[in-house]
Amino acid sequence: MSQIHINLPTKRLLILSDLHLDKAQASYKAKFLNTLQKSDFDAVLITGDVSVAATLTEHLIKIAEVCGNRPVIITTGNHDYYGSSLREVDQGITDLCANQANLIALGRGEIIKLSRTTALLGHRGWYDGLAGSGKKTRVESPDRFLIEDFRGMGRTDFFRKLNSLGMESADYFRRLLPQALSRYQRVLVATHVPPFTQGVRYDGKGCVWNRQPYFANRSLGNLIWGISKRFPDRQIQVHAGHTHSATSVRIRQNLFLEVAGARPGKPIIGNFLHIS
Numbered sequence: 001m002s003q004i005h006i007n008l009p010t011k012r013l014l015i016l017s018d019l020h021l022d023k024a025q026a027s028y029k030a031k032f033l034n035t036l037q038k039s040d041f042d043a044v045l046i047t048g049d050v051s052v053a054a055t056l057t058e059h060l061i062k063i064a065e066v067c068g069n070r071p072v073i074i075t076t077g078n079h080d081y082y083g084s085s086l087r088e089v090d091q092g093i094t095d096l097c098a099n100q101a102n103l104i105a106l107g108r109g110e111i112i113k114l115s116r117t118t119a120l121l122g123h124r125g126w127y128d129g130l131a132g133s134g135k136k137t138r139v140e141s142p143d144r145f146l147i148e149d150f151r152g153m154g155r156t157d158f159f160r161k162l163n164s165l166g167m168e169s170a171d172y173f174r175r176l177l178p179q180a181l182s183r184y185q186r187v188l189v190a191t192h193v194p195p196f197t198q199g200v201r202y203d204g205k206g207c208v209w210n211r212q213p214y215f216a217n218r219s220l221g222n223l224i225w226g227i228s229k230r231f232p233d234r235q236i237q238v239h240a241g242h243t244h245s246a247t248s249v250r251i252r253q254n255l256f257l258e259v260a261g262a263r264p265g266k267p268i269i270g271n272f273l274h275i276s
């Protein structure tokens with residue numbers, strides 16, 4: 001995988017996640033898009049779950065249009081694949097980005113320079129089924145029935161696939177994150193599923209053991225943890241969503257996790273991050 005260097009001077013980055021626009025009534029959607037258009041930011045980062053596959057393109061185009069010429073940087077989330085497959089949705093997004101000038105999908109080798117000291121990388125990530133009770137969990141994930149890649153899989157194969165999706169995201173950052181940290185003091189890592197269980201909450205409370213396999217990407221967490229130790233003078237800030245429960249956790253002295261909150265059906269403008 002080759003690196004793609006993109007220069008996007010940004011002072012104010014808006015972070016959005018889990019908009020789930022397919023679940024929002026027309027009036028809520030219109031209000032959200034109107035507020036987004038008027039908000040003061042230079043670029044927006046969306047960490048997944050914008051919609052479902054059938055309406056993802058339509059919703060991304062609407063977001064990109066109201067942002068005018070301001071960049072919209074996205075990673076996908078598990079819901080964006082509902083009703084389709086990983087390959088089809090990813091290809092659709094690649095095609096869309098080729099036609100929508102201000103839309104940038106992460107996960108294809110991008111190192112985005114936001115300022116002289118700060119860069120942004122991203123990959124959708126996936127829950128890898130390893131946290132909490134792992135494959136012994138008694139809770140089922142609807143993804144297994146709503147995403148084609150998982151359909152018809154028995155439990156063992158499903159968890160094997162989750163492991164490999166988690167590893168795929170770890171491999172991605174293994175190649176890219178050290179490169180970015182060798183050049184930038186602060187690196188923002190965008191991914192859909194939180195890589196550390198310390199930042200995983202459910203309904204605003206601690207996430208029970210049986211749900212954790214679907215709410216964390218430990219493969220990626222282990223990787224980022226290891227890299228953060230190799231770069232003690234650099235700062236890594238991970239931005240994720242997926243749990244819909246906002247948390248902000250310091251994982252170690254130079255490693256932070258921000259998980260965005262959400263209420264499906266009521267998309268909200270998230271937090272603004274100042275880039276120095």
Ligand SMILES: [Fe+2]
Nearest residue numbers: 018049079242
């Ligand atoms: Fe979500």
Ligand SMILES: [Fe+2]
Nearest residue numbers: 049077078242
């Ligand atoms: Fe999600």
